[in-house]
Structures are given as C-alpha cells and as structure tokens.
Amino acid sequence: MVTSAPSRRFPVLVGAACLIAACVLAGLGVAVAHYLSAPAGHSMAGMTAAEALARGRADLPRQPLLGSALVTAWQLDAVAVAFVVLLAAWYLTSVALVPLRSPGAGWPWPRTASFLAGLAVCVVATNGSIAVYDQVLFSAHMIGHLALVMLAPALLMAGRPLTLAVAASRRPERLRRVLAGRSFALVTAAPVGFACYTVVVVGSHLTGAMDVIMRNTWAGQVEHLVYLLVGSQFFVLITGNEPLRWRLSVPARWLLLALAMAVDTFTGIVLLQGTQAVGMRPDPALAVDALSDTRTGGAIMWFGGDALMAGIMIVLVVGWLRRAGPASAGGWLDEARRSALAEHSVASGRDRTGDVPVDLDEDDAARASYNAWLASLERKP
Numbered sequence: 001m002v003t004s005a006p007s008r009r010f011p012v013l014v015g016a017a018c019l020i021a022a023c024v025l026a027g028l029g030v031a032v033a034h035y036l037s038a039p040a041g042h043s044m045a046g047m048t049a050a051e052a053l054a055r056g057r058a059d060l061p062r063q064p065l066l067g068s069a070l071v072t073a074w075q076l077d078a079v080a081v082a083f084v085v086l087l088a089a090w091y092l093t094s095v096a097l098v099p100l101r102s103p104g105a106g107w108p109w110p111r112t113a114s115f116l117a118g119l120a121v122c123v124v125a126t127n128g129s130i131a132v133y134d135q136v137l138f139s140a141h142m143i144g145h146l147a148l149v150m151l152a153p154a155l156l157m158a159g160r161p162l163t164l165a166v167a168a169s170r171r172p173e174r175l176r177r178v179l180a181g182r183s184f185a186l187v188t189a190a191p192v193g194f195a196c197y198t199v200v201v202v203g204s205h206l207t208g209a210m211d212v213i214m215r216n217t218w219a220g221q222v223e224h225l226v227y228l229l230v231g232s233q234f235f236v237l238i239t240g241n242e243p244l245r246w247r248l249s250v251p252a253r254w255l256l257l258a259l260a261m262a263v264d265t266f267t268g269i270v271l272l273q274g275t276q277a278v279g280m281r282p283d284p285a286l287a288v289d290a291l292s293d294t295r296t297g298g299a300i301m302w303f304g305g306d307a308l309m310a311g312i313m314i315v316l317v318v319g320w321l322r323r324a325g326p327a328s329a330g331g332w333l334d335e336a337r338r339s340a341l342a343e344h345s346v347a348s349g350r351d352r353t354g355d356v357p358v359d360l361d362e363d364d365a366a367r368a369s370y371n372a373w374l375a376s377l378e379r380k381p
Contacts, residue, residue: 022195073129079221080126084119091115091161094168101168115159121152126224135214137288138278142297143304148224149200150308153231154239162242176243185245190237190256197234198263200226205267205301211279234260238312250320254313261309268302271295 095107125131125147133140162179166172178184186192204210204223213219236242238253248256277290278297 073132075127075132077126077131077221080122080224084122088116088119091159091164094164097168098164101170101172105167107164107167111159111164114155115161118152118155118159121147121155122228125152134220135217138210138214138290138293138297139300141214142300144224145204145227146300146304146308148227149197149231150235150305152228153235154308154312157232157235157242158239160242162236162244166243179243180245187233188236188244188246190246190248190252193234193237194256194259196230197260200230201263202267206270214279238316250316253316257309257313257316261306264305264309265302268298268300268305271298271301274298 091112095112098105098107125144130140130144130147134144135141166175166179169175204213213223234256236244237246237248238257241247272295274294275291277294
C-alpha cells in the first residue's frame, strides 16, 4: 500500500514513525479523558457580556451572521494577508521559471488554479465574516477551522508546490535529495501525519484549549497557522504526488481519509452531545446560547468535515479511473474487456510465432474463441 525509495533505513523510519504516532495519540487520549471527566460549567462561557468585553475587543459584531453580515462583514488580518501574498508571489514566480529551467516545459494551469484557490480560502477564513465572528460564535469558528485544516490544504497540495519548487530550482537534484531525506520522510510518514491531524482536531476541541483560543486573539492566530501546516502535512499524502520518499496507493489514501473522517465524526459527536459550552465572547445583541452554539459547531464538524473528506474521496476515485487504463484503449472498462478477451482466446494476444503482439479485436480466431467461451457460459445452468 505504501512504496518508498529503497533504503536500508526503511524499517527504522517506519518503526520511528509508528512509535511517535503511538506516543502522541496516547498523550492525547489522557488529555481528552481528563477534559471530559471534568465537572460541567468549568469553562468561561458563563461570563457576562460586560466581563467578556472587558477582557476582549471592543469591536465585536453587533448583528446576526446569517444575514447581510455574511458577505459584508470583513476585517484585515495583516499577518495572514502578507503570508498569502508571499506564497502567491513565490508560486507564480516559480511557474514563470519552469520554462527557463527546462526549455519547452510548462506548468499545468489546473495546478496553478488549485493553489491560488487554496490561498483564496485562507484569505476568506482569516479576513471574511467567519473571521469577524470567530471569537463570538463557535459555529463560525468551526467553519473557519474546516476551511483551514481541510479545504485550503487540500487545494494547496493539489497545486503540487514541492514539485514546482524542484522544477524551478537551479539545483533540482539537491532539492530532491532533501525532500526524500530522512527528516522529511519522518514528518511525512502516514502514521505521523495522521497522528498530528488527530492531535490538532481532537486536541484543540476536547482538551479545553478551545476556551483559550476563543478568548485570545494571539492564540487564534497560532491556531490558524497550526491548522494550515498540519492540514498540509496530512493532505500532501492524499492529493499530491510530490517527490517525497512515501507514495501512497489510492486504496491507502482512501483508508487514511476514512480514518480522518472517524476522527472528525468522534469530535463532532462529543461536541454535539456535550454539556459544556466553549468559552466564547458573548454579545447581548446576538442573543446566542453558548451551549446551543457549541452543539451547532459540533454538527458542523461532523457533517461538514465528513462531507469534505467524502468529496476528496470522490475526486481520488475519478482521477484513479481516468488513469486506470491507457486513453487509446478507451479507459479502464475497455482495458478490462481486452484483458478478458486475451484470457479466454486461443490467440493470447500474439501472432502465430508468439513474438509480435496483435490486436485481439482484429484477430478472427481470438474473437471466435472468446464468443465460444461466452456461449458456454450461457448454456451453464
């Protein structure tokens, strides 16, 4: 299911990756158990509006999100915008350098479109209405969470940024060695990637960390960056075919996505059925019940997260079906037909000398033998 460049250190890397993943997940389990066993009402969600405003910003939104504010409410996150602009400039510059490094070569525009779409998602998630209401409504925060840990990383990694870096580099072989080196191999191993994704999703929501994130702007900034980095670490194995040591087969990618869906489902259900509200900054103008909004966020995590993962699965299936057989043979269905024809025909795809391949569709003996086999199937009771 997983292939790797030949290396004597392969078993050591696999063992190290599994050990790190096991230790991280064990620590997470202890933290979650401690949080869930704590008495209800320990969070700061019960603060009065005056206390919340005294602790936080004075420019909290004053109208419901599901209205005109959904498209008109914006803020400027200068750090996020600068980060996005730098990434876009690097990517577009690298695209322009590809023909110079390899005359006659080009960069597929769908990859560029995918990468820029991922950056656009980052801008909306950190500057749009869901960012304005990020610390006021947990449901809005959850939408931004899904955008930054799932949607944006999937689009960014589908843009193949590491492959582009190699193609635009002056020393591509040196960069390939770095990307296929032991450090990258350990960080991008499937067990480590899945463990990090689990820690970020479960750890930020079911350990009490979200109470701190929702009340502190700086903690929210760190959360956004961590979500994007860990999401990219996970989806580089799913949507990208980058020059890394690990290459997952399509079934292995489905399995990894299914495990991630289980993590999203578990987190969403716990929040949906919980009795403890996340510590938000309530605004009396919104008239939002903190516990109800926490449960709404759990529902968004459950259904929204699983829907995004299922959509990525479908994209993987479609791409796999397109690559399953040569285009000249009419795709994977025609390839399957030709395989059955070769298996049940006397010609077996060779000419009379047995050396030169022939087209079975043009071989009368092969067609006759195959039709006889089909007729024998119809005569069987």
